[in-house]
Amino acid sequence: MNTMAIKAAKAPGLPKSRTSVITNLPVNAAPRAGPLLAALVDLAARVIPPALVLALVLLVWEMLCARKGASLPPPSRVLSDTWELIVDPFFDRGGLDKGLFWHLSASLQRVALGYALAAAVGVALGTLVGQSVWALRGLDPLFQVLRTVPPLAWLPLSLAAFRDGQPSAIFVIFITAIWPIIINTAVGIRNIPQDYRNVAAVLRLNAAEFFSKIMIPAAAPYIFTGLRIGIGLSWLAIVAAEMLIGGVGIGFFIWDAWNSSHISEIILALTYVGITGFILDRLVALTASIVTRGTAAN
């Protein structure tokens, strides 16, 4: 609002043609512009700092790598080397020679399948472990041991079992994402307040009604915490898994670029991997905030 006042005070001093434009504005323009301006300032406050940091990082990188004999290309070289890949992500020359869009989409499909399986099985197992003391005693030690196995350590075993790269990669995603989903769901179910159980008991809700009307909504914030950790881990695991199994996929693209010494392509692919992972995380967080609206606030 202060800036508005200053502008208005300055107006008489402006050249004639501009003053007339300003005086012709409707009277209520100022209060309406107030919140808009505030929103712009707010946006700038959030966009400018990361933009500055990014510019600074690029600058330092450029300075470090522009020297002769530098082992990594500077950002300007990366851009010029990979310009074709950036402007045309959709080309498909058959085989593995495809645009980055196709590689990313192949990876995302594997993640979608493995993650969906992990979410379904994870919530079901988590509910079982959270609800039954005996299931907890029987399964929890097993879960606690298995969840520490690194994702890639499962790959040889799953290759042996499935004898094919595609299902093996999906299995690795599944087995990576499932543990946080199971554990968080179980904690959520165990933490359902006794009050809600009492309400369900007085209403004589049957098992199915209790599950859908009390258990899932009450545990939803916990379940979504697990799902959010799970999607992050899936995306971490897929790139590594694809490097080993080959075929179309962003992980293989990186490995292939390394084998052909296209360092710039690796850097471009890493940027895409990071941005995609960020978007996946935000998508799950957004879904969570829509679905659990009101649940956490009590």
Add this chain to the structure above:
Amino acid sequence: MSYLRIDHVDKTFARGSQETEVLRDITVEVEKGQFVSIIGHSGCGKSTLLNIVAGLTQPSRGGVLLENREVNDPGPDRAVVFQNHSLLPWLTVYDNIRLAVDKVFAAKKGRRERHDWTLENLDLVQMAHAKDKRPHEISGGMKQRVGIARALAMQPKVLLLDEPFGALDALTRAHLQDSVMAIHQTLGNTVLMITHDVDEAVLLSDRVVMMTNGPAARVGEVLEIGMARPRRRLELAADPSYIKYRQRLLEFLYARHRTPQLQAAE
């Protein structure tokens, strides 16, 4: 035989090898349409007693008879208004009540009727204006009103109130007490209320059951409150019989059955 009978109930909690006797030989009778309060110091086991009537806790010995039939498990015929309202935070005020209505009247009422019945009960507690709000958007007193509406909507044989106004400020509490009195006057419900508030007990009840201190709390005294209804808070403040009843309760609670902490402090 009375409408609701708590019959020689004992309750012992066992934790490992250690046993704590909470209630000993409790017998309380409630006639149809009566408003009965159970009063006692906190920790005396009165909430445990209410949970036993609700069927949420099993007695160690004895039992609860409603219309001469033993009741062991929870059910909508003994609807509970919980101390902390226990509304489901992910449902709107309307949906919280509708959930109960849908479950209890699934077979007896059509969709339209259930909708109307939900609104009717919200109206009864003057909460129809907030029907689309979620519990965290309304005040503590309003939540408790909705909790009462949910219990009433089940058309229970006995309404169980577990210190329903304990967490509220004095003004809100007075408002709600008046509402509960008015509803009791109109609908003629049978009510069993747990409280530790002497004024509340005298104002609302036809009979007050006084419990001794735990462990092994027993029924100490029973006081019939013979004041005519409808009762008005302001007129009662100077009413000699009101003062006398109040005196009797205070005498029991603070002279003869002080809390162990208070005794230790002397």
